[in-house]
Amino acid sequence: MSSDDRVYFFDSTLRDGAQSQGVDFTVADKRTLAEALDKLGVDYIEGGWPGANPTDDAFFQAPPRLENARMIAFGMTRRAGRSPENDPGMAALLNSRADGVCIVGKTWDFHVDLALGIDRQEYVDIIADSVAHAAGRAGEAMFDAEHFFDGYKANPDYALQCVEAAYNAGARWVVLCDTNGGTLPDEIERIVGEVSARIPGTRLGIHCHDDTGNAVANSLAAVRAGARQVQGTLNGLGERCGNANLISVIATLALKTDYPVGISRDQLKQLTHVSRLLDERLNRQPARNTPYVGESAFAHKGGLHVSAVEKDPRTYEHIEPELVGNRRHIVVSDQSGRSNILARFREIGIDLDGDDPQLATLVERVKAREFEGYAYDGAEASFELMARRALGQVPEYFGLSRFRVMDDRRWNARGELVTESEATVTCEVAGRDVMTVANGNGPVNALDLALRKALIEVYPQLEDMDLVDYKVRILTPQAGTGAVTRVMIESADSQGRHWTTVGVSTNIIDASFNALHDGITWKLYREGAQAAKDG
Structure with missing residues (x-):
């Protein structure tokens, strides 16, 4: 032309x-x-x-x-x-x-x-x-x-x-x-x-x-x-x-x-970054299904798709995701087969042979957990922890003895109606029990603050960790107030990392704690933290 x-x-x-x-x-x-x-x-x-x-x-x-x-x-x-x-x-x-x-x-x-x-x-x-x-x-x-x-x-x-x-x-x-x-x-x-x-x-x-x-x-x-x-x-x-x-x-x-x-082709690789920069400035979540640059634009969930993509990405991708600064994403779910699990393992650095007996166990575990309500296609950090725990690679950084959360709704001294949340957490960390109390603008925020307050002295790297998104889904609405709840939490740190974890329970606070626990554990594992020894 x-x-x-x-x-x-x-x-x-x-x-x-x-x-x-x-x-x-x-x-x-x-x-x-x-x-x-x-x-x-x-x-x-x-x-x-x-x-x-x-x-x-x-x-x-x-x-x-x-x-x-x-x-x-x-x-x-x-x-x-x-x-x-x-x-x-x-x-x-x-x-x-x-x-x-x-x-x-x-x-x-x-x-x-x-x-x-x-x-x-x-x-x-x-x-x-x-x-x-x-x-x-x-x-x-x-x-x-x-x-x-x-x-x-x-x-x-x-x-x-x-x-x-x-x-x-x-x-x-x-x-x-x-x-x-x-x-x-x-x-x-x-x-x-x-x-x-x-x-x-x-x-x-x-x-x-x-x-x-x-x-x-x-x-x-x-x-x-x-x-x-x-x-x-x-x-x-x-x-x-x-x-x-x-x-x-x-x-x-x-x-x-x-x-x-x-x-230029080099400038074209900035498309995903520029798209997400706009959403960041607007303080909103990027649409996952946006063509070319969305998180799901090159995501593969069905086992047959993944198997074909592993052989040649052109089978289910119209361009190479790297051309627009995006990446391929292998989703793990109850529709997963061995190809999905192996592909995700390679992404997170786990080297496992296709004929390893642990692989079949992990596939069945993923399907069983998803039947219970877990969703690993949007909670990659929890999936990684589940896999690494099964392989014995994740230290036990702390243990929870108990937690208690209370909400107090009252009129304050200025005549304003306020609701305050208070969480008390008792953890075993570095061989000793630590009890902390924190107030928050909601029960999950209070629980998050109390938990990290208990751990920060031993694990100072948690100082820059923030909860940036919190989603709740009722999985069994027919059960009314006793429904099973799934909580997904997105966390971030000063290094620009974002990770999502999931928790499921009939108690929303319990589900939230499970997701918080995974979020903290993933951060510590990724930073190479060692399990604290007895003090």
């Missing part, structure tokens, strides 16, 4: 993604994500809307220094009755320290009539002189044709008149937006193809929302029809159902097509 086929990536996470429910970026968040996107190699980063809110104003006052991408400021056309030179919105846009600007404008006659209430030709003139003014002042100007596909289907002549006005006024890119997200891939491909007869594809972009679950497919259809800029957001963040997931678009175009892109 020629250089004209080069596809450019435009990331809108910091602006369009910020419109997601529950998302509120700080200036520090924006800087961190912009730097990561720049390192990834995207061509454009839309930093926000200058003049719209204090966060975006502060961000553009001192934008990060980029090496690969151009920082873009977003704004709208001038208002009716004002010249571009005297419009406050355009002034804020053009006075930002961005490398270029993206101006949004209506292209659906229904919106011009209803939302703006002005003459249609007057609005075409507004688009033209707004873009011309921006192109003369900014390093690069582009036009976002809002509601273009709905507008084109309703009145193609007017929609084309709008985008041609922007193109003729000097817009580097005319971006066709499926703002309501209701257009299907065959429609996108047909309409972009028709528009490219009037505006060169090397000047056309695509911006899709995911309201029908087709945003990535629509983006790829637009590229196939000639568009050469693709807009999207990390992990598909965005208003309503989100935007096109730029992670998936980048990986697909780079690995599945011959279109030239500006992202």
Whole structure:
């Protein structure tokens, strides 16, 4: 393919993604994500809307220094009755320290009539002189044709008149937006193809929302029809159902097509990191089933699948996970066979022959434990401990003599209704009994604090261990309050490690203790701790 086929990536996470429910970026968040996107190699980063809110104003006052991408400021056309030179919105846009600007404008006659209430030709003139003014002042100007596909289907002549006005006024890119997200891939491909007869594809972009679950497919259809800029957001963040997931678009175009892109194979390996960095900044769990970069994207659970993958990963994987910075994950569950167990053993460093009699015992143990309610496909640390204990490789770091947890709900001295939890733990550690008491914001937190308080003097490496996630599932709801409960706990430490453990019991506190016990034991084992001797 020629250089004209080069596809450019435009990331809108910091602006369009910020419109997601529950998302509120700080200036520090924006800087961190912009730097990561720049390192990834995207061509454009839309930093926000200058003049719209204090966060975006502060961000553009001192934008990060980029090496690969151009920082873009977003704004709208001038208002009716004002010249571009005297419009406050355009002034804020053009006075930002961005490398270029993206101006949004209506292209659906229904919106011009209803939302703006002005003459249609007057609005075409507004688009033209707004873009011309921006192109003369900014390093690069582009036009976002809002509601273009709905507008084109309703009145193609007017929609084309709008985008041609922007193109003729000097817009580097005319971006066709499926703002309501209701257009299907065959429609996108047909309409972009028709528009490219009037505006060169090397000047056309695509911006899709995911309201029908087709945003990535629509983006790829637009590229196939000639568009050469693709807009999207990390992990598909965005208003309503989100935007096109730029992670998936980048990986697909780079690995599945011959279109030239500006992202190298080494940069492509950062996709998983960048995806998870966004979730980390938003303090949320990454979606396990995200294409290419999810924890489950290359996970294999069925024994037949694992057996085939062990022979050649191409049997059940469409790409090598390492190409996008991900990894293969062999899941252990009640559907596991010998292949799963052996593969997981290799991952955790256990060398066991396929004909070792201990292997059959472990397979049956996994299936029996899962029948009881344990789930090892999401609790890899507990699986490793179960296997290593069976092989006699895990020291007994401490023993529990007893624990007691109490909750106290009362009015405090300030007249506030509070509930406090207190846990008392008695452990045998280093040959002596240690009793500790701790208060927490719940019974599990109090139990966790009391347990580590008992152990910290002997095992100081537990100082940096934190409980970061706690999940409860009722396994036998028909049993009411006497139901069997499964607790999964995710822990982390200052070395960036995350590990998950599981506990099952009819008593939720007992199940929690079992998961906590495994979490602490896994941390100590991984750090090479020795079982404390008698004091």
